[in-house]
Amino acid sequence: MSDTFKALVLEQSDDDFSAEFQDLRADDLPDGDVTVAVEYSTVNYKDGLVINGNLGRLVREFPHVPGIDFAGTVESSESDAYAPGDKVVLTGWRVGEVHWGGLAQKARVKSDWLVPLPEGLTTSQAMAVGTAGFTSMLCVDALEAHGLVPDGGEVLVTGGAGGVGSVAIAILANLGYTVVASTGRRSEDDYLRDLGASEILDRAELSEAEPKPLERERWAGCVDTVAGKTLATVLAQMKYGGSVAACGLAGGNTLETTVLPFLLRGVNVLGIDSVMQPAENRARIWQRIADSLPLDKLDAMTRTAPLSDVPDLAAAILKGQVRGRTVIDVNG
Secondary structure (H helix, E strand, C coil): CCCEEEEEEEEEECCEEEEEEEEEEHHHCCCCCEEEEEEEEECCHHHHHHHCCCHHHCCCCCCECCCCEEEEEEEEECCCCCCCCCEEEEECCCECCCECCCCECEEEECHHHCEECCCCCCHHHHHHHHHHHHHHHHHHHHHHHCCCCHHHCEEEECCCCCHHHHHHHHHHHHCCCCEEEEECCHHHHHHHHHHCEEEEEECHHHHCCCCCCCCCCCEEEEEECCCHHHHHHHHHHEEEEEEEEECCCCCCCCCCCCCHHHHHHCCEEEECCCCCCCHHHHHHHHHHHHHHCCHHHHHHCEEEEEHHHHHHHHHHHHCCCCCCEEEEECCC
């Protein structure tokens, strides 16, 4: 067994920033009570920000290994919760931002941050889900907790061709919901229909017109990954008592609207955070994913790439050029 492992390492000094592959040793890893032999990771929007010059200053200390998700096998453990050979998944907890992440062949983290690999998923499939899919299931779970049912009406998913949107469409359709997807990439219409969308809206229909305080009621629920004008328009179109699970800001982090949807239609906005979810709820949501996400649909939205492709993929995801989910084989 080699004494070294490969990792994508970010360095920053004054105005100089670099992202390079390096060979590291186990002694280089940060503190933690579990060391994991990483098998797969993925590339998320946050990874794109971090790798492309630390946009948004998510990382404050260097050198740094990015990657907010990983799945693999426990190599060593000082925790009673895990033993060598256990299969585990990690998403969130600011790994890949504050703490070294999973775009490497090894990672060392706190045992509390890990979740046992759900029964029915491989480590590769778990990373095809990743933070994006975990967030999708959180959205669906929150909508259902606030009264959404399959025969209640249409459910809108904005940013449908992205990672969160793709998984949300597949889960909702599998649970029996009528799903409408919005996207700015009309070349992806067939892809979205194959995932389970019954109708495709052009993104411009929601984002370009000036939102009205109230519009015709249409949506029983919505998974919104966009925010901005899109979210303002969606709120005006929600059915009475409907809820929006807000989980992204691809269209900006501002929201200019009125209180009328809340006061006159009882509309709810449900804020979704995947980073600091408690361990108990994390395990429950992961099992819901394993039970509710059709694996053939997951395979259809997923591509696998080697670790060496990460810099290019990180640039592409910021430009909205990545469809669905990309799994990174860190040993490939």
